Amino acid sequence: MVKMGFRWYGSQDDPIPLKYIRQIPGCEQVVGALFDIPVGEVWPKKRIKALKDEVEAAGLKLEVIESVNIHDDIKIGLPTRDQYIENYKQTIRNLAAYGIKVICYNFMPVFDWVRTDMRFELPDGSTDLAYRHEMVQGTLQETLDMVTSQSEGFTLPGWEPERLSDLKSLFDAYADVDEDKLAANMAYFLQAIMPTCEEMDIKMAVHTDDPPRPLFGLPRIVKNAADLRRIAAMWDSPYNGFTICTGSLGENPANDVPAIIREFGAQDKIPFVHARNIKFMGDNGDFHESAHLSSEGSLDMYEIMKALHDVNFDGYMRPDHGRDIWGEVGRPGYGLYDRALGLSYLNGLLEALAKGSADTTETVVMTEELEMV
Ligand SMILES: O=C(O)[C@@H](O)[C@@H](O)[C@H](O)[C@H](O)CO
Numbered sequence: 487m488v489k490m491g492f493r494w495y496g497s498q499d500d501p502i503p504l505k506y507i508r509q510i511p512g513c514e515q516v517v518g519a520l521f522d523i524p525v526g527e528v529w530p531k532k533r534i535k536a537l538k539d540e541v542e543a544a545g546l547k548l549e550v551i552e553s554v555n556i557h558d559d560i561k562i563g564l565p566t567r568d569q570y571i572e573n574y575k576q577t578i579r580n581l582a583a584y585g586i587k588v589i590c591y592n593f594m595p596v597f598d599w600v601r602t603d604m605r606f607e608l609p610d611g612s613t614d615l616a617y618r619h620e621m622v623q624g625t626l627q628e629t630l631d632m633v634t635s636q637s638e639g640f641t642l643p644g645w646e647p648e649r650l651s652d653l654k655s656l657f658d659a660y661a662d663v664d665e666d667k668l669a670a671n672m673a674y675f676l677q678a679i680m681p682t683c684e685e686m687d688i689k690m691a692v693h694t695d696d697p698p699r700p701l702f703g704l705p706r707i708v709k710n711a712a713d714l715r716r717i718a719a720m721w722d723s724p725y726n727g728f729t730i731c732t733g734s735l736g737e738n739p740a741n742d743v744p745a746i747i748r749e750f751g752a753q754d755k756i757p758f759v760h761a762r763n764i765k766f767m768g769d770n771g772d773f774h775e776s777a778h779l780s781s782e783g784s785l786d787m788y789e790i791m792k793a794l795h796d797v798n799f800d801g802y803m804r805p806d807h808g809r810d811i812w813g814e815v816g817r818p819g820y821g822l823y824d825r826a827l828g829l830s831y832l833n834g835l836l837e838a839l840a841k842g843s844a845d846t847t848e849t850v851v852m853t854e855e856l857e858m859v
């Protein structure tokens with residue numbers, strides 16, 4: 487059984503009450519985090535317990551954390567990384583004490599996802615996030631300003647102003663970090679934490695880069711099947727897994743998302759899936775996000791769910807970003823209505839796939855019985 491969830495930013499920062507999430511049919515999990523702990527610090531047990539209690543009091547479960555971010559010193563490979571790795575291991579132990587099973591993280595230098603439009607208007611009047619490549623041709627600082635100027639008072643995860651206040655020094659620190667060095671630093675990190683993950687029964691699930699292409703000369707190493715193979719080889723175990731984000735992988739038309747799912751799902755390396763659709767605009771990689779339904783975007787969500795079904799995926803899934811519809815002005819990408827519609831649609835596909843294959847099994851059994859008569 488797929489464990490379906492919904493991302494939530496906490497009672498201070500998310501306009502959506504847990505009660506509403508509980509009312510979405512087939513949604514049993516909250517994907518949460520402690521968003522205010524500075525990257526690199528240990529997550530205190532008390533705070534984890536408080537979040538867990540709050541989620542459980544609302545009748546939901548908290549088993550996936552998105553994200554425990556990785557300090558840039560680890561990605562750059564500075565001597566200070568060892569202390570940050572020790573802190574990370576302690577956070578893993580603290581999360582395990584409260585039944586967390588999966589940690590989603592990313593390994594993108596400096597910033598997380600990039601979009602150029604937070605309220606891109608579609609012909610039906612709904613809005614969503616979009617990416618237009620021509621708008622990221624300036625400096626990293628210009629892009630940072632463009633993204634944060636559209637944040638409407640929310641702190642966008644991965645774009646925390648405090649962390650990015652000295653952008654130039656941070657950027658300079660990556661001067662000699664190319665793809666191979668970043669990958670070596672990722673291997674160092676994984677090899678250091680994996681024994682703790684295995685002991686604590688927590689799976690690490692690296693989120694695919696978004697968009698899956700290098701920007702501002704910074705390396706990207708989680709963007710396609712070859713990259714995923716390299717990461718899988720860093721520590722061969724189901725504890726070293728992926729957050730397959732269908733939208734981010736799908737933003738490169740060369741990525742065959744169902745094939746990637748089949749390859750890594752068969753190796754038990756997909757503990758967590760972000761399911762969303764995107765629609766290409768032209769052929770230079772520009773896209774806007776779209777409703778989840780296959781016919782609304784460029785990705786075939788049926789084929790994606792079928793691939794998951796065929797590899798017996800029984801991990802965690804959440805609908806990724808949604809549009810703003812019905813007058814809602816939500817956190818960019820994280821309104822209630824369209825994500826709830828997406829979740830229902832995904833559950834519909836999964837139910838049909840499960841019952842469809844059960845029917846086939848029944849037919850086979852019946853035919854065999856008939857033959858015996
Ligand atoms: O785009 C989003 O909102 C998320 O999919 C990512 O920010 C994701 O949470 C991180 O990359 C995971 O660390």
Ligand SMILES: [Fe+2]
Pocket residue numbers: 693731734760806
């Ligand atoms: Fe995602």
